[in-house]
Amino acid sequence: MYKKKGIEIENGDIIVITEKIVSKSEGRLIKIDDIKPSKKALEIAKICKKDPRIIELILRESSEILFVTESFILVKTKHGFICANAGIDESNIEHGYVKLLPENPDESAKKIRKRIEELTGKKVGVLIIDSMGRPFRHGSVGTSIGSSGLRCLYDRRGHRDIYDKILRSTIVCISDNISGIPNLIFGEANERIPACIIRGLGEYLGEGSVKEILRKEETDLCLRLIKEYKKEKGLEYIIFRI
Amino acid sequence: MYKKKGIEIENGDIIVITEKIVSKSEGRLIKIDDIKPSKKALEIAKICKKDPRIIELILRESSEILFVTESFILVKTKHGFICANAGIDESNIEHGYVKLLPENPDESAKKIRKRIEELTGKKVGVLIIDSMGRPFRHGSVGTSIGSSGLRCLYDRRGHRDIYDKILRSTIVCISDNISGIPNLIFGEANERIPACIIRGLGEYLGEGSVKEILRKEETDLCLRLIKEYKKEKGLEYIIFRI
Numbered sequence: 001m002y003k004k005k006g007i008e009i010e011n012g013d014i015i016v017i018t019e020k021i022v023s024k025s026e027g028r029l030i031k032i033d034d035i036k037p038s039k040k041a042l043e044i045a046k047i048c049k050k051d052p053r054i055i056e057l058i059l060r061e062s063s064e065i066l067f068v069t070e071s072f073i074l075v076k077t078k079h080g081f082i083c084a085n086a087g088i089d090e091s092n093i094e095h096g097y098v099k100l101l102p103e104n105p106d107e108s109a110k111k112i113r114k115r116i117e118e119l120t121g122k123k124v125g126v127l128i129i130d131s132m133g134r135p136f137r138h139g140s141v142g143t144s145i146g147s148s149g150l151r152c153l154y155d156r157r158g159h160r161d162i163y164d165k166i167l168r169s170t171i172v173c174i175s176d177n178i179s180g181i182p183n184l185i186f187g188e189a190n191e192r193i194p195a196c197i198i199r200g201l202g203e204y205l206g207e208g209s210v211k212e213i214l215r216k217e218e219t220d221l222c223l224r225l226i227k228e229y230k231k232e233k234g235l236e237y238i239i240f241r242i
Numbered sequence: 243m244y245k246k247k248g249i250e251i252e253n254g255d256i257i258v259i260t261e262k263i264v265s266k267s268e269g270r271l272i273k274i275d276d277i278k279p280s281k282k283a284l285e286i287a288k289i290c291k292k293d294p295r296i297i298e299l300i301l302r303e304s305s306e307i308l309f310v311t312e313s314f315i316l317v318k319t320k321h322g323f324i325c326a327n328a329g330i331d332e333s334n335i336e337h338g339y340v341k342l343l344p345e346n347p348d349e350s351a352k353k354i355r356k357r358i359e360e361l362t363g364k365k366v367g368v369l370i371i372d373s374m375g376r377p378f379r380h381g382s383v384g385t386s387i388g389s390s391g392l393r394c395l396y397d398r399r400g401h402r403d404i405y406d407k408i409l410r411s412t413i414v415c416i417s418d419n420i421s422g423i424p425n426l427i428f429g430e431a432n433e434r435i436p437a438c439i440i441r442g443l444g445e446y447l448g449e450g451s452v453k454e455i456l457r458k459e460e461t462d463l464c465l466r467l468i469k470e471y472k473k474e475k476g477l478e479y480i481i482f483r484i
Contacts, residue, residue, distance in 0.1 A: 067463050071411065074463070082378040091412075092403045131414070135377050135464035136324040138455050139395050139415025142422075143379075153381050159431040161334045169313065170333075170430045172373070173381025177426045180384075180419035184443065188412045189401040201426065213380050221309050221316070221482050222377035222464045229471055240463050 012202020014125040015116060016182040019101060019145055020092055021194040022108050022128050028100040029093060030057060047239055048073055054088065054098055061086035061100060065237040066226050073237075077101065080214040081145065082223065083132050091188065102128065105146025106209040113148040125150035125205050129179040131188065135222060142183025144175035144210050152208035173213055174204050254444020256367040257358060258424040261343060261387055262334055263436040264350050264370050270342040271335065272299060289481055290315055296330060296340055303328035303342055307479040308468050315479075319343065322456040323387065324465065325374050333430065344370065347388025348451040355390040367392035367447045371421040373430065377464060384425025386417035386452050394450035415455055416446050 009015070023029075037045070037052035041059055045052035047068050055073065059065070062075035072084040079101065081087065087101040102108045105128050113126040128146035133139075144152065156170040182196050217223060230238060251257070265271075279287070279294035283301055287294035289310050297315065301307070304317035314326040321343065323329065329343040344350045347370050355368040370388035375381075386394065398412040424438050459465060472480060 069463070091407060091409055092405065094405055095407070131412070136457055136462060137385075137415065137418065138457050138461070139413050139418065141415050141418045156430045161430075162432045162434060163334065163336055165333060165337070167333055167431055170373070171381050172426070172430060173379065173383050174426060176379065176381065176383045177422035180422035181440070181443070184414070184416060184419045184446070188398045188403075188414060189409055190404045192404060198423070201423070204426070215378055215380050219380070219484055220378060221311070222467075224482065225464075225467060225471060225480065229467060238467065240466065242461055 007197065009116065009120045009122050009124060009197070010199065011122045012124070012199070012205060013122065014127060014150060014178060014198040014201055014204070015112070015195060016127045016129055016178065016198055017109075017112065017195045018182075018186045019087070019105065019128050019130040020099060022102050022105070022112075022146075023099045024093075026102055026108065028102060029097045030100060031097055033096065044068055044073065044237075050085075054085075054090075057088055057098065057100070058086045061088065066223075067240055068237045069240045069242055071242070076223075079105070079145075080211070081132075083130075083143075087130060087132075087145075092190075101130070102146060106148065106211060107146075109146040109148035123149070123205060127175055127178060127182075129182060129186075131183055140183075142176075142179035142181075144179045144213070147175050147208055147210045149205055150175060150178075150208050151204050151206040152210055152212050154204070175208070175210060175213065178204075249439065251358065251362045251364050251366060251439070252441065253364045254366070254441070254447060255364065256369060256392060256420060256440040256443055256446070257354070257437060258369045258371055258420065258440055259351075259354065259437045260424075260428045261329070261347065261370050261372040262341060264344050264347070264354075264388075265341045266335075268344055268350065270344060271339045272342060273339055275338065286310055286315065286479075292327075296327075296332075299330055299340065299342070300328045303330065308465075309482055310479050311482045311484055313484070318465075321347070321387075322453070323374075325372075325385075329372060329374075329387075334432075343372070344388060348390065348453060349388070351388040351390035365391070365447060369417055369420060369424075371424060371428075373425055382425075384418075384421035384423075386421045386455070389417050389450055389452045391447055392417060392420075392450050393446050393448040394452055394454050396446070417450070417452060417455065420446075 035053035037056040041056035064076040067074040131140040132143040152175040154172040277295035279298040283298035309316040373382040374385040394417040396414040
């Protein structure tokens, strides 16, 4: 990893951008004082210690609430991401405002890629990433939310190993694999690094979108279990005390 | 990313190694013919279309079975990893054998780090990674299973953003963030690249182990739900048809 100013973009570069700067540039900032919490938001705020107005925004951005805890809400967003608080947060946003995720991050990536290609004449991939937590493992990791000009999944089924055996189940997530090191470089506090170039992985340029990564429900066993449990108990969401 | 032979190791380098070559070098290969499946393995093999002897090995390496599907078994391994098939697989292993994960991957990383430091006189971090699937998102990603000389988690709570606001909940998983790009470089088939150097992230060298990343049960909401559901239904594992 090298910090360098005035670097030239080359063919095959993957430009990784933090979602925060994309959301900001798309005007996805909401003034907290403008939000009137609904009854449901006020009800959830009794469990989750967040501003009910922010809970209201989380509900508006979500298609389903999964878990409610004292510190966060796990939802499925309207884009289909399963993440905490619908990706809404206040860090590095001016006081009194919060930021929503881009409305269509694959589309945002496409616009940025086209503009970079126009300006430079080079063929690049663009990846928009956010920090997300995950089940089973502690700590957040860089996670792709929008992509353009990049293959997001790499189906290795049918490929042969060094003993000529055929791989039967391996599908690799290219875009999430690429998102990790940029996540460290961007940081979370006052680093002020919103974008970086990953060079040397040009072989992964191609067609793809982050939508492909979102599991279809039949293969999403944790989500199936959550839904099954909610249905059996007649719950709208599952409350956890941590 | 550059492929280069005869590269010198420098202070601050992070040496990333695929678990497969570590497991092989530690003799974690098992001859399939030597395994006699138990009654439970035979029972699970009626659902999961795998060799009952391999299922037997998966059971032996696990402390708990979570999900059984037609193509894989999700378990908690004795190390505490929640992963498919206890990390046991056949790819790039000679015919008739399968490979278990290293017995203590943090310890394996420590031995390798000490030896590299002895041979080179340089201060390095060592990370052992595997490919793992995950809930909610399709495709496998590089995942750290053993680490030495590297901070695995970076607690950003208390740090300030560009508006001087204090971060309240962000903890970053350094080691999983670093594992992604090497996972792409190593590949899954016949690439024959078992290790790489990540240079430029020397600021993350320090004390740490992958054990810290494994969620404590109280914060592991998906695991709590799985356990709760199993308990209520009196199940040893949850069967899913995909």
